[in-house]
Amino acid sequence: MQVTETLKDGLKRGYTITVTAAELDAQVHEKLLEAQPEVEIKGFRKGKVPLAILKKQFGERILGEAMQSAVDEAMKSHLESSGDRPALQPEVKMQGGESWTPGQDVVVEVSYEALPEIAELDASKIVLDRLTVKAAEADVEEALKNLAENAKNFEDRKKGTKAKDGDQVVIDFEGFVDGEAFEGGKGEGYPLVLGSNSFIPGFEAQLVGAKAGDEVEVNVSFPEAYGAAHLAGKAAVFKCTVHEVKAPVAAEINDELAKKFGAEDLAGLKSQIAERLEAEYKGASRAVLKRSLLDQLDGLVSFELPSKLVEAEASQIAHQLWHEENPDVHDHNHGSIEATEEHNKLAERRVRLGLLLAEVGRKAEVTVTDAEMTQAVIQTARQYPGQERAYFEFVQKNPQIQQQLRAPIFEDKVVDHIVGLGKVTEKEVSKEELQKAVEALDEL
Incomplete structure (x- = not known):
């Protein structure tokens, strides 16, 4: 041989x-x-x-x-x-x-x-700010008000009061198409919040101004993309009887409200809200820190890139952006999409950083544990309620899907490894300053 x-x-x-x-x-x-x-x-x-x-x-x-x-x-x-x-x-x-x-x-x-030779990374040149935000009392109070709003009750309006947008009307209704009642078009004692858009477009608006005891005919058309094909695009008349008109009343912010959301008392609920807000801030801060790190890494390293990898990445970027610009196209029955110079530049950055992180992770012996993979599968399976077992089996039989789940975990662990080698300064900022930093990520 x-x-x-x-x-x-x-x-x-x-x-x-x-x-x-x-x-x-x-x-x-x-x-x-x-x-x-x-x-x-x-x-x-x-x-x-x-x-x-x-x-x-x-x-x-x-x-x-x-x-x-x-x-x-x-x-x-x-x-x-x-x-x-x-x-x-x-x-x-x-x-x-x-x-x-x-x-x-x-x-x-x-x-x-061949993959290029990548020189040892000098992590001492990496200088980062980790933005930290404390949950302000005003933010906790605002979140409490939103919870109370979501937990609102409805109380009877004075007899003869006309229903307003946001009110709840209790109705009986029956729908007709071409003069014939249709299956699933009838309900009794149904509590409908006007403006909730839970019924066919245009339905709720025609009940605004109705009073308890009124008989109202609602004329609407089913959407062309309606789930029931025999009703899609059809004009319909709903005969409605309004029994009650109720006004929304926000729940009181007290211990009872707290118990509805699983807390022992109001102080406990406030503490939970503060923890949740700070967890959200921490996630946003990490995104800003990671972008800063990647930007610095991109400027610290230089090596030849495999042209085939860059071409494949540029093609994928062009294809993804084309579909974002054409959201109505869900299949791939479209013409060839040529990568632009901008796509190629972005592809080079992604490939360069991807190879660098992979090499740093390899040398540092960074691995993804079975427990971390299992957690990733569980989190993704939650997107398919009722089909979790089928999804688990699908992942077990598809190494490519396993790699798609493993890759972001590996990348985050390598990022944490590099951050640990660099100089990181904790910097306390306001919520607004953090928000501006996050918004700036989309501008780059």
Whole structure:
């Protein structure tokens, strides 16, 4: 077996791997000998089938396995000796292709781009501010008011009062299309909050001004994209009887409200709100810190990038942004989307930082634990209520999905590792200052 270099240009590599016919024949012979004791063919006792017959019956399949095994072994040996790590799966092409016949040498052309050598990161040059925000009393009080608003009750308005937007009306209703009542279009004693947009567009607005005891005909049209196909786009009339008109009354901010939200008392609820707010601030602060770190890393390192990785990333960016600009297109039946210079520049940054973080993580022996992966799967499975078990099985059978879940965990752990090596200063700021810093992330 012989490996000959044909290309070495920057990160691009090219080789030919030659496996002689004699080497292949020897491998086939060896595999047949290994299999012979277990083979049983009509007319021969188990383990007594002549090699010539075995070769005639199984030789072609074993020859293919031997060829693949020989090339794989040659590639493995080459990568170990050269130290190369391919950026993507190497391209392998057999010379001669379908014209190759048994008895000939096998010559395989292999090409790939190697990952670049990345110099040791000098983390002492990294200087970061970690923004911290305390939950202000005013913010806690505002959150309390929102909770009280969400926990509001409805009390009867004075008899004869007209319903306003935000009021609750208790109604009986029955819907008709083309003069015929339809299934699912009837309800009794239904509490409907006007302005909640929980009914068909236009329905609630026609009940504004109604009084208890009124009979109201509501004329609406079902949306074209309505879930029930036989009603989609159809005009309908709902005959409604208004029984009650109720005004919204915010819940009192007291211990009873606190208990509704799982706290022992009002002080406990305030404490929970403060903790939640500060957790939100901490998450936002981390996003700002991470962006600052990545910006500094991007300026600290420079190395050649695998062109195929950059092309693939630029294509993905262009495709994603195109769909964001065309939200009505949900499939991929559209023309080719060309990456722009801006897309390429962003792709270069992402690839450069991705390779750097991967290398730092590799050298620091950063790993993602089974417990961390399990937690990631559980969190993602919650997006599919009722199908959690099916999602778990899907992940178990799909290494690519596992890698998609593992990658952000690994990246965050590497970021934490690098931050721990740099100089970090705690900087207390206001909520507004943190918000401006977060908004600035989208402008970069």
